[in-house]
Amino acid sequence: MNKDFSVTFYGGVGTVTGSNFLFAGPEFRALVDCGMFQGDAGVGGRNSDPFPYDPASIDFLFVTHAHIDHIGRIPHLVKAGFNGKIYSTPETKSIAELMLLDALHIEEMSSREKGILALYDEVDVRKSFTLWQTLPYRMDHEITNILSVNLKDAGHILGSAMYLFTYTQETGGKQTILFTGDLGNSPSVLLPDTEYVDEADYVVMDSVYGDRNHEDRYTSLNKFKTALLEAISRQGAVLIPAFSLERTQTILYELNNLIENKEIPSIPVFLDSPLAIKLTTIYERISSLYNSDVQKDIKGGDKIFEFPRLKETARVEESKRITNTPNPKVIIAGSGMSTAGRILHHEEHYLPDPKTTLILMGYQAPGTIGRNLEEGIKKINFKEKEVIVRAKVVKIDGFSGHKDSDNLVDFVAHFDTQKLKKVFILLGEPKSSLFLAQRLHDYLGVKTVIPEGGKTYSLD
């Protein structure tokens, strides 16, 4: 039995997606996240490759949050023999169930189209949840006699957690390692700020926006309002490709405020995503995890995700009828990077119209239609036909769910940097990770490592 503690990075290396880290010590092997690769990172069958470790040998899986690039391969892991315990916050578990059932549907459809066997089926998804236990924030939980964990609020999406592990070495000495998962863009519209952590020996952190800063929330809100008012005056449609989880609820909350405060006229808004509709009901049920402004709204009696002329179109026939509603109107549909989902039909229909406004509100991975649109491409090949893009494309990044470069540095600056032995920089495109590693080293004097995929790093 290996006496050392170590960490190996099997995903999220040189890419934002595919989060999957192995944290091992004497008598335990734990994974942090088991996510799907997306965009170019997922090309070439990486999601269906056998796991580079024996899933049956893994004791625990700790899930930072319910985005697919952090949970998407869990049912595959279970099918491949994993039979340990899965841990997350209660909210992450509830959301993950909806997300994985939705992903199963996509997996089944795409494998049918390709004429191959699906990677997993509903039995594997259901089994994942029989193994799943929940842990609240900010309490010490003993996992084994040499390993304990405390969950901190990452402020990224509802239920998102950082895992601060304390492990006891053979000498009796204790060390700590923090896995941040994705770090929230505080102050967020809906959530409390990311918790600071004072002390850790090792940190494994996100660097999606390691090389860029966001415009602030108020600039973004103004841009959003201006784009809506312009579209209304042009009598055009507004398309918002939205991530169903958190981004959609943020957009609904901001629309609710703009309309109720009469800053924009009331126009039809379609929430055209069955998954987003279901997820919004989870958001409506939970009130204690919001920031104080949102809690005040809720206590004041406002239904924060509901306003006049908002229509949820869960059924396909309802979705198809959206085109019959005259402009101006807003259509919110998934997926957020235009890789699948109903947004593709709307884009095919509305992008050739110069009166249309397309609003991009989040990270667009290389190789996706969203990224091409962001970069100003004028011709898009959809499944059915090629269309010319004449729509106005507006990029708003202040609603991003991720900390920008300055805030990532600020997060690390709150540690006792003398005590930090190493900061591993992951979950970013190479130039982002490199830039952040350099900044942390130059400004704070901390030792940073951009790990190689599959290489094991000792935590002694």
Ligand SMILES: [Zn+2]
């Ligand atoms: Zn995330």
